[in-house]
Amino acid sequence: MHYSFDIERGNFTDAGHASASVKRTLKQLNVEPASIKRIVVALYEAEINAVAHAYGGKIDVEIDPEKIVMIVADEGPGIPNVDLAMTEGWSTASPKVREMGFGAGMGLPNIKKNTDELKIDTKIGVGTTLTMTVYLNA
């Protein structure tokens, strides 16, 4: 099963829409609740990151019986130092993002914690693509 969602820059009203939709689908598929939570937390953090930092982007979600692969690809500034971005507490978020309850430098660490595989492809001035995999019934 494949699902796609668009990401609109700075649209905090709709941020989380993709994650909520994926959550409903996984529930209908009777995926184990603990796995659903890991998946949607990772996707939601990635969605918030893209809305907060990028100029737009796309989310592609592929679900099969063994695993779920979520690709969040944005057009944006890229991440200058991935190791630093993976450090809890490091953030370049704007005051607007902080008003929304995020921007404390927890996003990427939370994503890593909740996925089995995380691949970060980033290019300065071009954008960032996160590929997140969670194995079901692992």
Next chain:
Amino acid sequence: MNSSRFVLYLYDKNQIDNPTIMKIKEIAKLLDGRILGCQDNFEMEFHKAFSSDLMSDVLKVSFDDTLLITGLCNNQTMRTADMADVSVVIIGRDKRADEEMLELAEDSGITIIESPYSLFKISGILFSVGIMPLY
């Protein structure tokens, strides 16, 4: 007695042997609160609570039988609650959920309790009647 020993004493006496279990209407009454959003959770029982305005911290913890207490009052509060499997969000500091938040709450099966009290007071009241912290 230092504060950590005092907390352990309270757990020993009140929580571990006789955990307090509360339902939404009792909680709302204690907090002078107004119940909004999903009306299907009234029989659910809660004995723990977690207070945070930082949604990434909310996403890090497990919310079985647990109330979320927050002063953050926007759409992302409801989205985060949905992702974190939170059933009841207590919004403090006399903030009001808007129509979009109420719609998200109903779609996600989340009950909102609006309270005029500060987060410290809400947490203190619930702690004093035996609601436990997550850690």
